[in-house]
Amino acid sequence: MRIWGMLTAIAAAAMLSGCVTESSYKQAQEIVRGSPAMKRDAINECYRGASRASPARKAQMAKIMNVSPRSNVARTYCTRAFNGIASGRISYEDFRIRSPRFIRVIQGR
Template sequence: MRLLSIVALASASLFITGCVTETSYNRAQEIVRGSPAAKRDGVNKCYAGARRASPARKAEMAKIMNVSPRRDVARIYCQRAFNGIASGRITYSDFRTKSPRFIRVIQGR
């Protein structure tokens, strides 16, 4: 259980702060790829931080993600990002630079 909480904390900090090395990104990626519970916990921790974004930021993200601003933009962002990372569609470089590939994944394409 302690490992799960460490993974969740690392995963949440990965997506909330963006301050992560490629090694720790790859480690977190492998963990969420192999553990649905760790991925679920990471999404929940990401959501806890992302939902505190300002209404203006959420509206901006809704436009980028092609979703209605009335939807739970923070939850959708976290789910799509974690799914993309776990599947390998989002690389460390994509995440750091918010590349076109990253944008496509959070748009659900």
């Protein structure tokens, strides 16, 4: 399914900084904005990728996000990122360059 592929690409890119076009980003943004079930699926797909990060990378992410390294860093990252994408707080440009706005959103601010 093409839509699932886009969400998977966005989810993977959210963690791995892959290549996503602005058009596919906006399309996926509308999907997760309008469908709570698709947003959950995207978060879960992101989590599957993010949970494979090295312990050192997870510790670094925990510091950036102001959470305990013992917390579920991958789940928190993916949830905050996709909530920010769905709400429009994270634009394509923010996502692409990991702007200060992107950082604020994943920090829960």
